[in-house]
Amino acid sequence: xxxxLRRIRVxxxxxxxxxxxxxxxxxxxxxxxxxxxxIDNTNYQEYKDLLIPMQIEAIKxxxxxxxxxxxxxxxFKHDDKFIAGTEKNAGKFDxxxxxxxxxxxxxxxxxxxxxxxPKIDTKNPQVAEMIMWNFKYQxxxxxxxxxxxxxxxxxxxxxxxxxxxxxxxxxxxxxxxGPVANxxxxxxxxxxxxxxxxxxxxxxxxxxxxxxxxxxxTTWAYSPLVRRVLRMGGGNRSQPxxxxxxxxxxxxxxxGKNSTFNWKLVGERxxxxxxxxxxxxxAKVNSDGSITFxxxxxxxxxxxxxxxxxxxxxxxxxxxPRKVWVVEGMPKDPYYNFGRHVFYxxxxxxxxxxxxxxxxxxxxxxxxxxxxxxxxxxxxxxSIGISQSxxxxxxxxxxxxxxxxxxxxxxxxPASAYGLDRFNxxxxxxxxxx
Numbered sequence: 001x002x003x004x005l006r007r008i009r010v011x012x013x014x015x016x017x018x019x020x021x022x023x024x025x026x027x028x029x030x031x032x033x034x035x036x037x038x039i040d041n042t043n044y045q046e047y048k049d050l051l052i053p054m055q056i057e058a059i060k061x062x063x064x065x066x067x068x069x070x071x072x073x074x075x076f077k078h079d080d081k082f083i084a085g086t087e088k089n090a091g092k093f094d095x096x097x098x099x100x101x102x103x104x105x106x107x108x109x110x111x112x113x114x115x116x117x118p119k120i121d122t123k124n125p126q127v128a129e130m131i132m133w134n135f136k137y138q139x140x141x142x143x144x145x146x147x148x149x150x151x152x153x154x155x156x157x158x159x160x161x162x163x164x165x166x167x168x169x170x171x172x173x174x175x176x177x178g179p180v181a182n183x184x185x186x187x188x189x190x191x192x193x194x195x196x197x198x199x200x201x202x203x204x205x206x207x208x209x210x211x212x213x214x215x216x217x218t219t220w221a222y223s224p225l226v227r228r229v230l231r232m233g234g235g236n237r238s239q240p241x242x243x244x245x246x247x248x249x250x251x252x253x254x255x256g257k258n259s260t261f262n263w264k265l266v267g268e269r270x271x272x273x274x275x276x277x278x279x280x281x282x283a284k285v286n287s288d289g290s291i292t293f294x295x296x297x298x299x300x301x302x303x304x305x306x307x308x309x310x311x312x313x314x315x316x317x318x319x320x321p322r323k324v325w326v327v328e329g330m331p332k333d334p335y336y337n338f339g340r341h342v343f344y345x346x347x348x349x350x351x352x353x354x355x356x357x358x359x360x361x362x363x364x365x366x367x368x369x370x371x372x373x374x375x376x377x378x379x380x381x382x383s384i385g386i387s388q389s390x391x392x393x394x395x396x397x398x399x400x401x402x403x404x405x406x407x408x409x410x411x412x413x414p415a416s417a418y419g420l421d422r423f424n425x426x427x428x429x430x431x432x433x434x
Contacts, residue, residue, distance in 0.1 A: 034321065039067035039272075050272050050321060052344065054356050054367035054395060064301050064309015067272060070318035072374075074280045078349060079380045081176065082141060085114030093117065095126045098259025099213070100133060108213075111172075111179040112137060115350060120325075128263035128327045132254070132343070134350040138385045139252060140174035144418055145386075147409035150197075152402045153244045154312040158302045163242055164406050165195040165205070166431075168418055172212070176289075176381075177414050188212040190423040194222075194431040201242075205432045206232070207423050214259055220425050222432040229425050238337035244401035245366065245392045247337070253352035253370050253390075254343060261329040261341070269326060271344050272319035273353045274390070276373040283377040286410070288417065291383075293375040294408035298389045312391060312400035317371060323347045338365065351385050368392040386411055 039047050044059045047067075051059070059065040077083070093116045094103045100116055101108055109116075115137050117130040124130065150164025170190040172180045187209050194205030206221040216234030223230060237249045237256055249256035276296045283293040302311035329341040339360040343352050357366040370390040375383040386409075391402035 034069040035071045037069045039069070039319075040065060050270055052271060052342075052354055052356060052367070054364050054393075055354070055369075057364070057395065058367070058393060062310035062313055064307065064313040064315070066315075067319045068317070069272070070275070070278050070320055072275065072320055073278045074374070074376075076320075076349070076372075076374065076384070078138070078141075078384055079382050081380075082114055082138075085174075086118045087114075089114055089116050090118050095129050095133070098129070098257075113174050113176075113178075122265065128265040128329075129258060131265065131325050131327055131345055131350070132258050132263055132329070135254065135343075135345055135352055136258065137174045138350045140171045141176070142169070142386050142411045143171055143175045143177065144413035144415060145169050145409060145411045146413065146418070148196075148405070148407040149389075149409075150404050150406050151242065151244055151246070152298075152300065152404065154300065154302060154400045154402065156310050156312075156398050158311045161198065161243065163195060163201055164197055165193060167191070167193040168422070170415075170418055170420055170423065172420075175415070176412055180415055180420070183420065185209070186212045187420060190420055192423050192427065192431070194428075195242075203432045205428055207425065207428045209423070210257075214257075220428060222428050224432070227433075229428060235333075238331075245394050245399055246401055250355075250357075250366075250368065250392060253355060253368065254341075260332055262332060264328045264330075265325060266328050266342075267326040268347070269324060269344075270321050271324050271353055273322040273346070273351075274314070274317045274369050274371040275320055276317065276371060276389075278318055278320075281373070281375040283375040283381070283383065285377045285379050285381070288414050290410050290413045290417070291375075291377045291379075291381050292408050292410045293383060295373040295375075295389060295405040298371065298391075298402055298404040300391075300402055310398075310400075312393065312402060314371075314391065314402075322353060324353065349384055364395050366392055366394050381412060383411070 041059050044056060048056060092103055093100050093109060096106060099108050115134045117134055120127060120130060147167045150162055152162050153160045172183055172188055189210040191208045195201045203224040206219055208217055208219040210217050219232040219234055221230050221232050238247050240247050281293060283291040285291055299316040301307040301309050301313040301315055304315060324344040324346055327343045327345055338357050340358045342356040344354040345352050353370060355368045359365045389403050391400055393400045
């Protein structure tokens, strides 16, 4: 073959190769090009396509925000068993009256493992609900868990107070050990939490049951002030809790019932997801198959000597571009304290990275982020959707609450570790009366 012919072939193929490089590697190379950049109040306009509206206002107003852009040192995805379970669900389910039903029988499905809707069709009129149910089922995968966490309540100039305690949770869906054998009350979640500090709140606690239907939650609470167990109303999910900015439905980014909101998919975009560093941690595998790890504590501005910005600004995070669905939710309850919600839901893992909440007049009120602190065990189980820390910001009254781990948490415990019969007022009194 002559040199001239070889030269011609190279010239012909070169544009094709360059085209493939741009198309196949454009997103990754574009994101990699952001690594090492820092976003602050001097250059945020250059990166506004990666920032949500209330986040932009915070960077402009608070002082101290420095978003360090990064690339992860590992592949961020669910474990193989969860992915396999998700793939088996393709085409099986639908949504009726806010709940997941079998596509053929139209009856509510008693148990699902994995994401119920692995293939998202944006033309489906129920697409937003499907996305939010995927979020729920990635959350449910933690099964039975035992954690110890706290909350910082902050004003603009410093820390007001901190509180914390222990928390047991039993989830009946998307469990790695399969469906729960005995669940006659159709319980979706059983939660038992009790406060360890400060001393003024020590002993307060509650047991809550959430049902896999439209029934209101059942909550029993112990008050150290009156030394009594009280039955609480299950209908008010938008009341602030423990003196901070979180309310019940805002916990874990979204802890409300999907059936209580009207949902709408409004777009797709890229946002900056908050991580603690770019390396993965190693979780311990326990003899019962559960995993244990200790997330890194969150660090806010008030902890830094000589800090000049708002006390609630996080100072130890890496920000990684992630593609998300943008889903709007509107409460059906006319007495709900808030109006429109906007959730930014990861398109691959279905974690909610960020949310914005507006008042009923449509004015910005609160925004929230979650921080991922990724751990992986030698058996492949990981902490996606579990390693939960973050903060919520009230932009009206200039106040914030941030969550943090106190001790290591254990997840994927078998149903026998803390069964549904463990969640009752007798156990509530044992942990509350000191």
